[in-house]
Amino acid sequence: MKQLVRGERARRVLEAIILEYISGGVPVGSRALAKRYGLNVSPATIRNVMADLEELGLLYQPHTSAGRIPTDLGLRVYIDSILKIKQLSSADRERIRRSYKGGVARVEGLLKETSKVLSSFSKQAGVVLTPRLSLTVFKRIEFVRLRAKMVMTILVSQAGIVHNTIFEIDGDISQEELDKYSRYLNDMLQDLTLHQVKARLLDEMKKEKVLFDRLLSKALELSQKALQENLEDSEIYIEGRTNLLDNPEFADVEQMRRIFNAFEEKSKIIDLLDKSMSAGGVNIFIGSESELLDMGSVSFITSPYTSGDDILGTLGVIGPTRMDYSRIIPLVDYTAKLLSKMLGEAL
Amino acid sequence: MKQLVRGERARRVLEAIILEYISGGVPVGSRALAKRYGLNVSPATIRNVMADLEELGLLYQPHTSAGRIPTDLGLRVYIDSILKIKQLSSADRERIRRSYKGGVARVEGLLKETSKVLSSFSKQAGVVLTPRLSLTVFKRIEFVRLRAKMVMTILVSQAGIVHNTIFEIDGDISQEELDKYSRYLNDMLQDLTLHQVKARLLDEMKKEKVLFDRLLSKALELSQKALQENLEDSEIYIEGRTNLLDNPEFADVEQMRRIFNAFEEKSKIIDLLDKSMSAGGVNIFIGSESELLDMGSVSFITSPYTSGDDILGTLGVIGPTRMDYSRIIPLVDYTAKLLSKMLGEAL
DNA sequence: ATTAGCACTCCTCTCTACGGAGTGCTAAGA
DNA sequence: TCTTAGCACTCCGTAGAGAGGAGTGCTAAT
Structure with a gap:
């Protein structure tokens, strides 16, 4: 090139x-x-x-x-x-760090906050992709009986991500019984990724068919249900959308509409961020390079973030192709590292 | 009048x-x-x-x-x-009911879905205010030891709302110990609203000072921490923002910016929805009537939703003052009732 | 009390003219 | 051979003028 x-x-x-x-x-x-x-x-x-x-x-x-x-x-x-990417000045780093108010009360909140930080420092839109559940490490599972035949499963990952599912079961099960299940599962599934958990459960279910252990059977069935869905789903937090309105190139309504439509649909943006997850370091998509999104002349600057050694998700900045790359690239880079560190501490 | x-x-x-x-x-x-x-x-x-x-x-x-x-x-x-509000036709009701795909896997998802339904049927923006935690009824509390000195609290309400907080504690506590705490608390707090829970905890802490029971003491302290914050916070789901772009009165960029700014800030919208929560039935704010929001000529049509007898939150439609009230008022009314019913069934 | 008629206002659209910014080309200079 | 001054040309953006149209308020007749 x-x-x-x-x-x-x-x-x-x-x-x-x-x-x-x-x-x-x-x-x-x-x-x-x-x-x-x-x-x-x-x-x-x-x-x-x-x-x-x-x-x-x-x-x-x-x-x-x-x-x-x-x-x-x-x-x-x-x-x-041509561009030589400089480090963020230590003053800037300090300012970014300070702009996280308070501690890590919830992972969700931390991610949303990060998205806000990205947006306010870049003066563009900040975006954070939530962790893919399947990549996280199992920590705990709980069953709660909401009422007859209605059970909630709560799944906690090592990084502190909580996920719940409500479903109906055939026969009623008491809370005491449910507690037994969860104790059993918590012992069995320690330290596996949720992906592995899923495999392990299938495995155990096969064995169980032979053993005819009712406790096991029910427990496995319930956890299966909880894991059935959503393992691959991600959400995104987008903050600072309106910053984009300040860019003169988006002044006309038609252009705007396209961008905000993309924000609303999300799935395409998720796909793009997803793609950049595996590639380490800062990724840049310039305008037409991310063809799938017909957002016009919009660039993405993204970087994956981690917890420990596991890649959890991606964060980044969305702005016009006419963006101050020299400032925003190091911003995204540093923010990703900072978030990784904070998630590591919380975990 | x-x-x-x-x-x-x-x-x-x-x-x-x-x-x-x-x-x-x-x-x-x-x-x-x-x-x-x-x-x-x-x-x-x-x-x-x-x-x-x-x-x-x-x-x-x-x-x-x-x-x-x-x-x-x-x-x-x-x-x-002047306007005579008609009922929604049964065909419309049917269509709305059908547009909820699948069961109630998560309350969050259900609320977001509702917001989408409101937006797609009104061709405007749909909005749902999440339940105020303090109004919900306690169902369960769990503690999870994430790592040394880091504990997560998971709170489940009767309506199936899950809330978690991560915090640091002074000395390390084993998971077994934490389980004891939660068993104790789950017994004690059954069927209280979270508001009452908070009071009850304070009460018990006073007693405990006399009894010097270490188990109690720790359990109470932890749960206090978990409840300290966020009880009064609400979030909102807004869907279909871009529908507003189709209204010719929002064609100019300045007007647009004001509306989207309000969407981004959320807090003022939350305040408004909050206000309309206590007033039963459908509420309507026309343009300048909701002065705090300088969103220009925008109307809100809202209605509270419930679970059982408890008012949980508010939902509604946001659109230009030039809106088809005769269609949207019954839409909001029916949707609120439908959501209440679904939450009642899940609970 | 209602209505036809009419002068008047103001918006919107189109057309034209013009200044300005920036180019590509040519020819002269280093 | 590379650079540069000069110049004609193109195209945009804006401003102004004029025509057409929609709708009003008023007056006078029914």
Whole structure:
């Protein structure tokens, strides 16, 4: 990719255009570039370079007599081979840390808070994907008899995530009996991932058919039901949507509607975040690169977060392709690490 | 209020204007009224009536040569003393019932689903306020030792609402010990509202000071911690925000921003819904009537929902003041009753 | 009390004109 | 061969003028 932009000067022009465009939001012309950035060449020369960059598909001209705008590809090249990502200043880190008020009362709350932090520091929308249950480690299961034939299962993972399911059972079961089940299961399933738990349960059920142990049988059946669903589901917390309204490129209502529709549907955003979960470190999707979402010129900057050694989910920032990547990339990176640390402490 | 609009004809004109405005969205003039509604009078007469209604503050003229638009007060009069609220047709009821897919796997899910139902049937935004914990009836408490000194408390209410808190404790406590605590508490607190639970705990703590029972002491202390916060907090589920974008009156970006800001902040909306919780039946806030929210010309139609005899929360529809009240009022009413029934069955 | 007629107001849409920004090209200079 | 000054050209955005239309309020007649 780096080879696409041969000369040092071309690279500097591309950078200058992108910086200017990011801060200004309007097509940038040759004169402004020559003046403001110390390129020491005339506008005419810059125009020649620009024409070359346009031919390479890195720049784009909205109309004949307008300045240039970087294309998604242009931004990609810039991010991959020009931008030097700096660390967040320690003052910024401090400010981020402080903006988490109070302790970790609930994991949910922590995630939502994180999403808010991302949004307020990036001035864009912050997003956090909740942990996939199947990836978490089993800690505890409880059954609660809500009333005749109605049972609630509560599942707690090591990272402190709580999940409950209500379902109907055939015959009524007393709370004492349910407590026996859960004691039994809690012993058996310690330290397995929920994925493994599921397998283990199936396994035990086969054995049990031979043993005819009624206690086991019921316990296994109930826990199966609880695990049947939702193991692969994730939710997302999106905060700061309205920050996007401040970006002039989203001023027209049609564009807006598309973005907010995507926010409302969520499933596509979840898919995208999901995809970036396995890839370690900061991921960047620029505009059309995330084709499935027809959100127009929107970029995602994401990073997975962990608890201990387990990848739990993904967090990130959603903003216009015209975003201050140099600030937001380290922000997302640091926030992911910070959240991982906090989840590690809570666990 | 009824006296404001003296004549029968004036009332009919007001009604006609509102109906026309609701369906069309543009100021309505005297000619269109005379033609379309069987008023059997000439436009000139209608103009006279309109002038009267305007003087009363029920109508409003955007500019000299425009037709009339009902004011918030006009809509209020219409809703209170002209509109006859019909029942939802049984076909509609059936369709609503069917749109709840599957059973009640989780209360949360059920509430979110309800919010979606409200939004899709109203073509506006649907909103559901989650139950205030303090109003719910205690069912069960569990303690889970996450790791040294870290304990999670899980609280289950009779209606199937689960709430968890993670906190740090001074000395480490084994899971076995924690189980003892919860067994003790579960016996003690059965069938109290969480509000009462809190009082009861304080009570017991006083007694315990005399008895010096270490088990009691610890158990009480932990549960106190868990209940310390969040009892009064509510969340809301808002679905179908983008439906509001289809309303022409929200076409301009500034108006939009205000509404979405309110959605983002939530706390003010929660306050409003909270207020309408105690008042039974369907509540309506028209535009400026809910002053605290500067959402512009937005109306709320809300109704509390229950589980058994307890009021749990509020649900409703948010839309432009220009909304089809005759359809949406019974929709909200029915949905609230349906949700109450479903929660009653699950509990 | 109602209504036909009419002058008047104000909005909205379209068309045109014009200044400005930025380009590409050409030809001259280093 | 690369750079640059100069220039004609293109296209956007805005402002202003004018026409058409919808709707009103008033007056006078029924």
